[in-house]
Amino acid sequence: MNEIAARGSDISSEDRIAGALGSIGLDGSQAIYAFKVMLAGGLTMFLAFLVDLPYTYWALLTLPLVVTEQSGTTVWRSAARVGGTLTGAIVALAFVALFAQNGLVMILCLALWIFGCGYNARTQTGLDGYAYGTAGLTALVVAIDTGPNADMAFSYAYWRSTETIIAVIASFIVLLTIFPRSVRNEVVDGFETARSKVFDLVRDAVARDEEQTAEARLGAATALRGLFTLIRAQKLERNHLGPEFTRVRTATARLNALYIDSGALSVVVARTRGHGDLAEDVRRARSRFAELVEDIPSAREDPEAVKQRVEELRRYTGELERSEGMRKAALGEDAKTRIEGLLVYRLRENASALASYLEAALAVADPTRSALPDRSFSTRYPDLSAAVQRGLRPAAAFLAMALFWIFSAWSNGSILALITGALSLLIPTILPRAALSKAGIKIFLGFVSGGTIAFMMMMVLPSVTSFGGFLAVFMPVIFVIFYLCKGANRALAIGSTIMIAIALQPANDQSYDALRLFNSVLTLTIMPAAFISAMLVVLPEDTTWLRRHLGRAGTNLMRSAAYNRTENEETLLAQAIDVTADYGGDLQIKEPGDAHLVSRAKAIAHAGREMLTVNRMRRTGHLPDDISALVPKVREAIVAATKRRIGEDTSGELAVFENARRSAGERLSGFEGPSVERTATLRFALAMEQLATLVVEERIGLMKGQSR
Amino acid sequence: MRHEISVLGVYAPSLVLCAIIAAALWFLVDYLMLKLSAWQLFWHPPLARLALYFVLFGAVSALYPDF
Known part of the structure; x- marks a missing residue:
């Protein structure tokens, strides 16, 4: 990663031009981007006219949806677009072959297909969801264009695919060769931000007596969640091969683990406050770790210093393992001794996680170092209820508009049904949730401005006699639209381009x-209202919805981990971070209830991790049989605790953990079995003490009114 | 070279087939070039990669059998 940073730091010719444009009052990088989109638009029209496409507007429609600032994202979107288009075309052919003569059945099938696409799009990360969105859109277009003329279906499918591919080729040629902007810098910045936020959390946890704030936790989770998407986008750029991406992914996974560990440390440190001064050896261990996390050098700038820090951390963890500190948590009679033992254990775990991360960072900075073991894991939390709702929204919007079209016999109703269904399926796959409610209004404004522009172009273009003249009118329009509509206003550019494409329908015959x-203007201006209704009326993802889903996600993650249904530890941590950033990111974090839900997700990741470890020790036979027999009750108790309201009686669950810890402690004193069993028993006792602490501190329960 | 080929009854430019074959070849050559870090030898690697595609496309079109 740091090597990447070195390469990315050179001042490119694009930066120089952007600087020069900036000096004359333009937004340099935006102007370059708009210039590239303009060239891609011109090339798209050239290719479309060259092969004499019957409907050029479809190629023009594709353009605003695939052109992005970064090469990797453009490739990702384009690949998703092409894959989705081909799949949608095949499905539409099947529908036409089966139901062409029955309009109502066809519409029901299309609604079902849109539902399936929306459902699957919600289960994907990054831009993979866009492929499903496009598959739904293409099936709609081909089937509705075909109507009862089944013999035309293949031609429509072929044309739609060709038109899409032409826009993708034009985008590739321009955006990937003229000042290509790699995702590399975003990956470097994102990684640096995530690293810095997680390190701050660790420092705060060990050095301060106050607990981490929900804002700090959410900030780190958001930075970590975005990294996997950026890494994937960079991989798609195919700028080089080699193990770098796997190494960066491994480093990110280890940063995830450190993030979760820091939260557990913070909880235990906060718990020690109520027990007076720490024992001298525990206080020393805490101060020593506080020193070790200060001023951690960058793996690229000073690899030797990082290697030395890793050795110090490993030495430190070794010292803690040899000390009696951790055994206190299992054997201690009084609460103070046990919490001190638990603190030593958490310090050891944090030091170990930090050392693991630094080793991974060294492997990224120095490709000659051997790669660390890497496991595949799923980063998307499978929220099936959210997926069903994501599918229902566009399906319901399409059905409503299609029925209106059929019963009103309005000739343009088909376009309205098509665009409403397609956009309410597509837009959520490319815009963040917070922007969705405003997207409808921006698309509407885009339609209005696009309609006006199309009207003016329509007056000018008939007097243009050459393709060069056409481009002289068309390309500046695209430049201005994409120069003005940046960031959250991208929906406005999409709306404008759609209106120009559909209303103008540029063709060879002028x-x-x-x-x-x-x-077109009349029809499409109704669409935003339908889109907004689909987003805000049909099961809207508002604050209440987010709270409900974050609460349930925490409970489900805990249940999966407790009953060993989670794929692996990395999956649990990544999915906990996914829900924290995805749902928590749009909550009002200043509200105590919302802050609690965010902190709860982190605490649950930690508790779930402890349960995965317990399950693993049980499965491998490392736990003695009598201790292993306690695990089913522990599972029930921890899942029950996650469903409890704060303030409710948790003595039943605490008794289970206390009994399990005590049994393990008794087993440990005078243990004469194999050392692996002794270690596993100690680990089990520590896990029980940790779970009890989370329950006593009310970290995994829910506040009044929050969904279980 | 025939100008059009029939795809299940729909006539498509035969250049489409050439483009697909060229794309497959491009992925192969590009992979080798990446493996050898050979693209770094060029002044503007993305432009060189695009040029490679056009070269392959031209070659496939020239060698396309006239059946």
């Missing part, structure tokens, strides 16, 4: 139809 423009 025939423009003012009536078509009027009808």
